[in-house]
Amino acid sequence: MRIAITGIGAVSAIGMNCAETLQSLLDERSGIGAMHELGSVHTDLPVGEVPFTDAELKRMAGIADSEPMPRTALLGIIAAREALLQAGLNEEMVNEKMVNGLAFISGTTVGGMDLTEQHWLDYANGKATENIRLHEAGESTNAIARYLGISNQQSAVSFIATPSTACSSALNAIMLGANMLRTGKTKAALVGGAESLSMFHLNGFNTLMILDHVPCRPFDAERHGLNLGEGAGYLFIEPEEQAIARGATILGYIGGYANTCDAYHQTASSDNGEGALLAMSGALRMAGLQPADIDYVNAHGTATPNNDLSESAALRRLFGDNLPAVSSTKAFTGHTTSASGGLESAICVLAMQHGFVPANLNWSSTAEGLITPVTHTRHKPLRHILCNAFGFGGNESSLVISSTGTDLSEAPMIQLPNEQINVQMVNDEMVNSFVSSAESRRMTPQMRRVVAAARRAMEESGVAIPDAIVCATQWGCMLQSMRFLQDMIDSGEQQLKPTPFMQSTHNTIASLIAILTGNHGYNATYSQGKQSLDCALADICTQMSLGLINTAMVIEFDEQVDAWDAVLQHIGDRTEDIARVHIYTNNSKI
């Protein structure tokens, strides 16, 4: 099956749609500047903001000002609508099942954190507590789906999922969408991601001392960190046959893709770029391409000293002395974190359509170990583009976007594979026998339990290195998130500790287990409310059907947190401790 891209949508600091985005890229006009919308005290930090208030975005999206809505969802609605319209589908047509079975897969990590941090003190005082529900990553995805007229309740949508693997979330959304097409689980997929700025992650990145105080300089010798950005980006993908049959314009193809884990450190990338190399070479292998076939690499290129050196090492290992044109577009948009894979994929499609390599702005000199990027717009035809997105925990993903397409294998969707074992760890004495005190000094008690359960499950099942580790979590790593949020509010954003932030992302558990066990395989996390486990199982089923994996660890994780429960009780809900680990094997393939 050739997977055609028939619609794209992009929203960021350089444009509210693809036309504006294209013009900014061609004009080499960056969107990074002074902070206006985000209410942080750290106004000395430049950001790539979408230059509109929430109220203005609501007017653009046709939403009543009185309706509470995370900024992530507002950005997502505007970009997702553009992709649908370009694909030739309006909301009415979607509802009338012109597309039979549409999957909407949208990555985010911030989700509704912007509302939570603004209203936490109200919530804690029992005011407007119903809005706390919007905190969930999956609720932003649901809100976008609702405003596209494709909510779960209407049968046109077959599937909604929210991958949350930090900065690679949106690329993982594209991969799941492609796997669902190849297994016939859906006939079309709207895939990508959305992420707004939040004080929470601005302060978090600040504690990691990786934010530059001037516009970021990817791959430059003097680079001093990243600038955060916000936005959304989506691709509408469908089988080529269907696109041709309905007369859609094909903008490009999904060539190949891979998700791997660096398995090195929760926030640092390995010196030799092992995970990045595995992701890029895996994507090329699926696409049936040689390194020399790649005309352009849209690098992750955050401009942190560590990322750019590690990614350069991986690029050198893959391409040797024949490095293709490389640029990071983050000096235009800032780092849009979970949205970056969607936004930058859309940018790659624009680059392919209009035949140019976008500039890597703000570059002036090289240093040992760094690749040299393309510093001004270079006009040339692009047949195959590699797009990278790497996240905390070493969640590395690469996507090949091609003008010609690859005939990707298809397979009927299998039923849920055999469950070999199911471990729930509750006995703390047993936990200590599986996790040493040196390993666990940063872990919350619930993190220790889930790591112990994972080790026990691997031991008892005899599956020492599962091909995939996939975590399902409703609220994510809530204890560390609450610690960081409360410290941030109490201190007025001063003197915050990096460890709680580092462990606040939803993908902490799956990546931590990969790091502790040296597992470079597929690694993903889903946060879709009570349907999170269904999403994780859908992911491993599609991959087992296609023969991409034969063994998988599926983790259910949540933490009971008193401060959160004090608010949740107003809406009749509560958090609970869940640390359950399943091992699945596809026996028919072994």
Next chain:
Amino acid sequence: MEKLIEQLKAQIIEALNFEDMTPADIDTDAPLFGEGLGLDSIDALELIMLMDREYGIKLSDPKAGKAIFQSVRTMAEYIQANRTK
């Protein structure tokens, strides 16, 4: 100086969550990173934050920590020379 070193050891144990350790377990001259306590880049950031919080010392470049955090003694010497509280 000895008093500062003892105090600093206790603060390091607390900041880095070495639950099972006491100040006596930390060798004043042993390397903090690599061998020794085996600290990593996040611990370095926690130590930078500790110096800010407890001693009013602000480091803007994490790379500057490398020389300061060679051992508890080098850290204490730096604090004594630069503390503002």
